Amino acid sequence: MSELLQQIINGISLGSIYALIALGYTMIYGILRFINFAHGDVFMVGAFIGYYLAPHVIPLFGGNLILAAPIVLIVSMAGCSLLGVTIEKLAYRPLRARPKLTVLITAIGVSLFLEFGGQLVFGPDPKLFPQLIPSGTVVNTSNLVINSNSIVVIVTAFALMMLLRFIVYNTKIGTAMRAVSYNHYAASLMGINIDTVITFTFILGSSLAAAAAILYATVYPSINPLMGIFPGLKAFVAAVLGGIGNLAGAALGGLIIGVTETFVVGYISPTFRDAIAFSILILILLFKPSGLLGRHESEKV
Amino acid sequence: MSLLNVDNCTKNFGGLAAVSDLCMEVGTHDLLGLIGPNGAGKTTVFNMITGVHHPTGGRIVFDGIGLVGRKAHEIARLGIARTFQNIRLFPSLTVYETVQVAFNRNVRYGFSHAISRLGSFHEDEAAVRNNIMEILEFFDLTEVRDEQATSLPYGLQRRVEIVRALATRPKLLLLDEPAAGMNPSEKVSLMNLIKLVREKYDIAILLIEHDMKVVMGICERLIVLDYGVKIAEGTPREIQNHPKVIEAYLGEQVQ
Amino acid sequence: MKLDKSIVFLISAFVISGLATTIENRLNPYYFQILIYIGIYIILASSLNIINGYAGQFSLGHAGFMAIGAYTSAVITSALHVSRGSVFSFPAFAIALLFGGIVASLFGLIVGIPSLRLKGDYLAITTLGFGEIIRVIVQNLDFLGAARGFTGIPKLTNSFWVFSTVALVIFVIYNLVNSTYGKAFLAVRDDEVAAEAVGISSTRVKVVAFVTGAFFAGIAGGLYAHFVTYINPMQFSFIKSFEIVVMVIIGGMGSLLGVILSATLLTILPEALRGVAQYRMVIYSLLLVIIMITRPQGLFVKRRSIKKNAAPQTELS
Numbered sequence: 001m002s003e004l005l006q007q008i009i010n011g012i013s014l015g016s017i018y019a020l021i022a023l024g025y026t027m028i029y030g031i032l033r034f035i036n037f038a039h040g041d042v043f044m045v046g047a048f049i050g051y052y053l054a055p056h057v058i059p060l061f062g063g064n065l066i067l068a069a070p071i072v073l074i075v076s077m078a079g080c081s082l083l084g085v086t087i088e089k090l091a092y093r094p095l096r097a098r099p100k101l102t103v104l105i106t107a108i109g110v111s112l113f114l115e116f117g118g119q120l121v122f123g124p125d126p127k128l129f130p131q132l133i134p135s136g137t138v139v140n141t142s143n144l145v146i147n148s149n150s151i152v153v154i155v156t157a158f159a160l161m162m163l164l165r166f167i168v169y170n171t172k173i174g175t176a177m178r179a180v181s182y183n184h185y186a187a188s189l190m191g192i193n194i195d196t197v198i199t200f201t202f203i204l205g206s207s208l209a210a211a212a213a214i215l216y217a218t219v220y221p222s223i224n225p226l227m228g229i230f231p232g233l234k235a236f237v238a239a240v241l242g243g244i245g246n247l248a249g250a251a252l253g254g255l256i257i258g259v260t261e262t263f264v265v266g267y268i269s270p271t272f273r274d275a276i277a278f279s280i281l282i283l284i285l286l287f288k289p290s291g292l293l294g295r296h297e298s299e300k301v
Numbered sequence: 302m303s304l305l306n307v308d309n310c311t312k313n314f315g316g317l318a319a320v321s322d323l324c325m326e327v328g329t330h331d332l333l334g335l336i337g338p339n340g341a342g343k344t345t346v347f348n349m350i351t352g353v354h355h356p357t358g359g360r361i362v363f364d365g366i367g368l369v370g371r372k373a374h375e376i377a378r379l380g381i382a383r384t385f386q387n388i389r390l391f392p393s394l395t396v397y398e399t400v401q402v403a404f405n406r407n408v409r410y411g412f413s414h415a416i417s418r419l420g421s422f423h424e425d426e427a428a429v430r431n432n433i434m435e436i437l438e439f440f441d442l443t444e445v446r447d448e449q450a451t452s453l454p455y456g457l458q459r460r461v462e463i464v465r466a467l468a469t470r471p472k473l474l475l476l477d478e479p480a481a482g483m484n485p486s487e488k489v490s491l492m493n494l495i496k497l498v499r500e501k502y503d504i505a506i507l508l509i510e511h512d513m514k515v516v517m518g519i520c521e522r523l524i525v526l527d528y529g530v531k532i533a534e535g536t537p538r539e540i541q542n543h544p545k546v547i548e549a550y551l552g553e554q555v556q
Numbered sequence: 557m558k559l560d561k562s563i564v565f566l567i568s569a570f571v572i573s574g575l576a577t578t579i580e581n582r583l584n585p586y587y588f589q590i591l592i593y594i595g596i597y598i599i600l601a602s603s604l605n606i607i608n609g610y611a612g613q614f615s616l617g618h619a620g621f622m623a624i625g626a627y628t629s630a631v632i633t634s635a636l637h638v639s640r641g642s643v644f645s646f647p648a649f650a651i652a653l654l655f656g657g658i659v660a661s662l663f664g665l666i667v668g669i670p671s672l673r674l675k676g677d678y679l680a681i682t683t684l685g686f687g688e689i690i691r692v693i694v695q696n697l698d699f700l701g702a703a704r705g706f707t708g709i710p711k712l713t714n715s716f717w718v719f720s721t722v723a724l725v726i727f728v729i730y731n732l733v734n735s736t737y738g739k740a741f742l743a744v745r746d747d748e749v750a751a752e753a754v755g756i757s758s759t760r761v762k763v764v765a766f767v768t769g770a771f772f773a774g775i776a777g778g779l780y781a782h783f784v785t786y787i788n789p790m791q792f793s794f795i796k797s798f799e800i801v802v803m804v805i806i807g808g809m810g811s812l813l814g815v816i817l818s819a820t821l822l823t824i825l826p827e828a829l830r831g832v833a834q835y836r837m838v839i840y841s842l843l844l845v846i847i848m849i850t851r852p853q854g855l856f857v858k859r860r861s862i863k864k865n866a867a868p869q870t871e872l873s
Contacts, residue, residue, distance in 0.1 A: 106848040112841035377755035391746035415737040418560035
C-alpha cells in the first residue's frame with residue numbers, strides 16, 4: 001500500500017513537471033495553431049541557466065537554499081522568456097502567413113539548432129545539477145517515505161499553474177490571449193495587438209518550461225543538451241491528450257502521463273518508459289484527436 | 302419525377318439548428334434560386350447535398366439514389382457538381398490542369414498503366430485532351446489555359462471554377478454565390494455564362510445568390526430560407542411581393 | 557506495341573548503369589561510396605516527395621520504411637546464404653530488395669490508413685510516432701540483432717542496382733505526375749475539399765501515395781543495408797527522417813528535379829564539411845531555418861511560392 005502511494009506521489013511529481021511544459025505547448029498552439037517543436041529545448045536551456053547560475057547565487061545567500069533557489073528559478077524563467085521571445089521574433093513571426101508545413105519544419109530546425117548548438121556550447125557530456133532543494137524527508141513513517149523533492153516540485157508546479165490561471169482568466173492580457181485563440185481577426189478588430197499577445201504567450205510558456213527544467217533537474221540531476229527531447233515529446237503528448245489549446249487539459253494530460261509512466265516503469269518494465277507516451281499519442285490521435293477536454297475544430301466550407 | 306428531393310432535412314451544429322425540416326425539389330431542367338438573409342443556412346443545404354456535412358435528420362434522394370451517409374466524392378460521381386462561396390481552385394495548377402483534374406473520372410486506366418503507359422493510357426489521355434480543349438474553347442478559356450488558375454482576374458477564376466464543375470458532366474450544378482465579389486459587368490458576364498450553360502448542357506442548376514438582379518434575371522423559381530426554415534417558394538414575381546420574405550430581409554413588417 | 561519514350565529512358569538507364577558496374581572498381585572507393593549514397597538518398601527523397609510533395613501529406617517517419625526494407629532484405633539474403641561473388645546473388649538480391657519494398661509498402665498501408673483522418677501537424681506527429689515505434693520494435697527483436705545490430709550483410713549493392721532504382725523512381729514519378737490520373741494527387745494536395753467535389757477520393761490518393769513512397773523507401777533501405785553491411789536501429793531514427801524531409805523541402809516539394817539536386821547536394825555537403833563535423837548539424841539546422849524564412853519553396857524551384865490562406869478561422873462553437 002505504501003509503495004503504491006509512493007508511486008502515486010512520484011507520478012504526480014513527474015506529471016506536474018510535464019504539465020508545466022505541456023501548458024507552454026498548448027498555449028502556443030491555442031494562439032498560433034502550430035506545434036512549437038523547440039519548446040522542449042527551451043526547457044533544456046532553462047536547466048543549463050540554472051546550472052551555471054546556481055554556483056554563483058548560492059554563496060551570495062551564504063548557502064541558504066531557501067532564499068537562493070527562488071532567485072535561480074526566477075532568473076532561469078527570465079532567461080528562457082528572452083530565448084522564447086527571440087525565437088518567435090526571428091524564426092516564427094516572418095512565417096505567419098505561410099503554410100503550416102513551413103513553420104513546422106522551421107520549428108524542428110530551431111529545435112535541432114538548440115540541441116546541437118547546446119552540445120557545442122555546453123559540451124555533450126552530462127553535468128551534475130547542483131542541489132537546490134534542501135534534502136530531507138518530510139514524512140517518514142513505517143509505511144511511507146516522502147522526501148522533500150517531491151513535495152517542493154508538486155507545490156511549486158501547482159503554485160505556478162494557479163498563477164497562470166489567474167493571469168489567463170483574471171487579467172486584461174489573459175483575456176486578450178483567449179480572444180486571440182478563438183479568432184485572430186476579430187481580436188485585432190477589437191483593438192488587441194496580436195504581436196503583443198503572442199510575445200506574452202511565449203514569455204509565459206517559456207517561463208513555465210524553465211521552471212519545469214529546474215524542478216526536473218532537482219529530481220533527475222543529470223543534465224545534458226539533449227535532455228529536452230523526451231520530456232518535450234511527452235509533454236506534447238500530454239497537451240494533445242488533454243486537448244490541445246485547452247489549459248486544464250494540458251495540466252490533466254501531464255498528470256496522466258506522469259502517473260502512467262511511473263506506474264509502467266515501476267510495475268511493468270523500465271524499457272517501455274518512452275514508448276508509453278508514443279502509444280498514448282497514437283491512440284488519442286486515432287480515437288479522439290480533439291483530446292479529453294478539447295474542442296473540435298472543423299474546416300468551414 | 303424530380304431529380305433531387307430533399308425530404309425534411311435538418312442540420313444541427315451543437316445547439317444551433319442551421320437548417321430545420323427543409324423540403325425541396327429540383328426537377329431535371331430547373332433553374333432554381335436559393336435565397337435568404339445571411340446565415341439562413343443556404344450553404345449548409347449545399348453542404349448536406351454534396352456530402353460535406355451529414356444531415357442530422359431527413360433524407361436526400363438524387364436520381365433515385367439516397368445520398369445521406371455517402372462520401373463527398375461518391376456524390377460528385379453520381380452527378381452533382383458545385384462551386385464554392387470562396388472560390389476554391391487548385392493554387393499550383395494551370396487552367397488546363399484544373400479542368401484535367403475534373404476529367405479524372407473519365408480515364409479507364411489505373412495506377413499501373415499511369416506509370417507504364419501501357420493499355421488504354423494513350424487512348425484515354427488523347428480523349429481527355431480533346432474534351433479539355435473542347436470545353437475550354439466553348440467557355441473562351443483557351444487563351445489562358447496555361448496560366449496558373451489562381452493568378453487570373455476574379456471573374457475568370459469563377460468561370461474556371463464553373464467549367465471545372467461542368468467537366469464532371471453533372472446532372473445537377475450547385476453554384477454558391479457565384480456573383481460574390483464581382484463588379485456589375487462581371488455579373489452580366491456571369492449571368493450570360495449561366496444562360497449559356499443552360500443552353501448547352503440542359504442540366505438542373507441550383508443557385509445561392511444575394512444579388513437580386515442576378516437572381517431575378519435568371520432563376521425560374523425561388524426558395525427562400527430564413528434561420529434555416531423555408532419561408533416561401535415560388536416564381537421571382539411571387540417572391541418579390543411575399544410579405545414574409547420582405548419581413549425576413551428588412552426585419553420588420555412593411556406597411 | 558508502341559513503346560512510350562519513358563520506357564525507352566528506363567531501359568537505357570538499366571543498360572548504362574549495368575555497364576557502369578564493370579568500371580566501378582577503377583573508381584576511387586571514397587568517391588564511389590559518395591556516388592552510391594547520392595543514389596540512395598535520391599531514392600529516399602524522391603519517394604518521400606511522392607507523399608509530401610505530390611500528395612501533400614506530412615510524413616516525418618520515412619526512415620521507418622527504410623528500416624523495414626533494410627531489415628527485411630537483410631534477413632532474406634541471410635536466409636538464402638547469399639554471398640557476393642555467386643551467380644545466384646543477382647536474382648536473390650532482386651527478390652530481397654523487392655520483398656523489402658513490399659513489406660515496407662505494407663507498413664505504408666498500415667500507417668497511411670489511420671493517418672488519413674488527420675491533418676497537418678497531427679499527421680506529422682503521428683508519422684513521427686510510427687517511425688519511432690518501428691525503430692523501438694526492431695530494437696527489441698533479438699533475431700534482428702536488437703540494439704547490437706545486424707551484421708554480415710553481403711555487399712551486393714552496386715551502381716546497377718542503385719541507379720536502376722533511381723531511374724525507376726524518376727520514371728514512376730514523372731509518368732504519374734504527367735498523367736490525368738496523377739493530377740488527382742496534386743489536386744488533393746492543393747485543396748482536398750475541392751478535389752472531392754470533382755469526384756476524387758482523397759483517401760485513395762493518400763493511400764496510394766503512402767504505399768508507393770514506402771515501397772521505394774524500403775528498396776532504398778535494402779540497397780543501403782547491402783552496402784554498409786551492418787545495420788542497427790539507431791541509423792533509422794527521427795534524425796534520418798528529418799534529413800530526408802530537409803532534402804525534399806530544400807529541393808522544393810513536388811519538384812522532381814529539385815529534389816534530385818538537393819539530395820545530391822545534401823549528400824555531398826556533409827562529406828565536404830567532414831572537417832567541421834561537430835558543427836555540421838548546427839550549420840544544417842540554421843541553414844534550414846534561414847531557407848524556410850527566405851525561400852520556402854525550395855532552392856531549385858523557379859515558381860514563386862504559392863501563398864495559402866492562413867489557417868481557417870475557427871468559430872466559437
